[in-house]
Amino acid sequence: MVKTDNFQRPVLSLRISITSRCNINCFYCHHDGVIPKQYEMTPSEIERISRIAKNLGIKKIRLSGGEPLIRGDIIDIVKRISALGFQDVSLTTNGTLLKEYAQKLKEAGLNRVNVSFDTLNPETYRFITQSNYLNQVKEGIKEAVKADLYPVKVNMVIMRDLNHQEIWDMFQFCKETGAILQIIELLKTESCPDTDFFDDYHYDIGIIEGELKEKATDIKTRPFMQDRKKYFLEGSEIEVVRPMDNTEFCKNCTRLRITPDGNLKPCLLRNDNLVDLMEPIRRGDSDEKLEKLFLEAISNREPYYDHC
Ligand code: SAM
Secondary structure, X not given: OOOEOOOOOEOOEEEEEOOOOOOOOOOOOOHHHOOOOOOOOXXXXXXXXHHHHHHOOOOEEEEEOOOHHHOOOHHHHHHHHXXXXXXXXXXXXXXXXXXXXXXXXXXXXXXXXXXXXXXXXXXXXHHHHOOOOHHHHHHHHHHHHHOOOOOOEEEXXXXXXXXXXXXXXXXXXXXXHOOEEEEEEOOOOOOOOOXXXXXXXXXXXXXXXXXXXHHOOEEEEEOXXXXXXXXXXXXXXXXXXXXXXXXXXXXXXXXXXXXXXXXXXXXXXXXXXXXXXXXXXXXXXXXXXXXXXXXXXXXXXXXXXXXX
């Protein structure tokens, strides 16, 4: 049975951060709201937590990080989770290792991927990620489309004067490749390495939404996905993610998170209401006790932006 929090929001998805480690270093990265720690859950701990989540009505699992594909046991993790029979098992990756992994992930039962890719310009890519993987990421996206990890979404965080001018080029790249572009507003969080970048680079994607409204032949709202808007145009689509100061985004949030070291995390933007699962797992607590901790985390859920 689906559980609902104190704000009548059903809890339908679990985003599992399986590592804090990453092989690139995006200057704006919020690390999925996680304060980096050394400890990582084992595949069997992740499987057990996912099974409990399923018993509590959670329908969808997303693996994230850090970079999930740098875990040597990623295929084992995906196999274990997908064997549990969720409606949807997906993964968010920086794409640098995706060419090698796309087919194996599909065979392990992964349904789809989101690839974070902010620019087609090699210099801008180097500036953002402090790495030179641009071509590998492009290849990875193509391989994921080929492996039918459908829909392959490209997550593009929009930054003023850095890549905001590239949105239509990225849209063309996605169209040609068979991927879907998802543009994301830059977010300021406690877990960003330094927050100075925000004033320099924040770009109000309301400006782009205005353009999209004019160009789109159809617009859809994703009700259980934070009320995100999808704009259909030129035989493809662009999805818009605007969490910042967005009461609708929070009102329609159906997500619970878990950190790499096994803390249930009710909100991306907070670290003061975590619920530890790892200590109870390690001391051998029963599934019933772990379910209670899930329920505690669900009851800790509050809309972060709630000022209207
Ligand atoms: N390593 C994986 C990746 O690169 O996709 C997964 C982790 S990454 C933290 C997950 C997503 O968060 C990426 O799509 C990334 O672009 C987005 N993200 C990170 N920091 C952000 C920020 N400050 N504002 C908006 N989105 C951000």
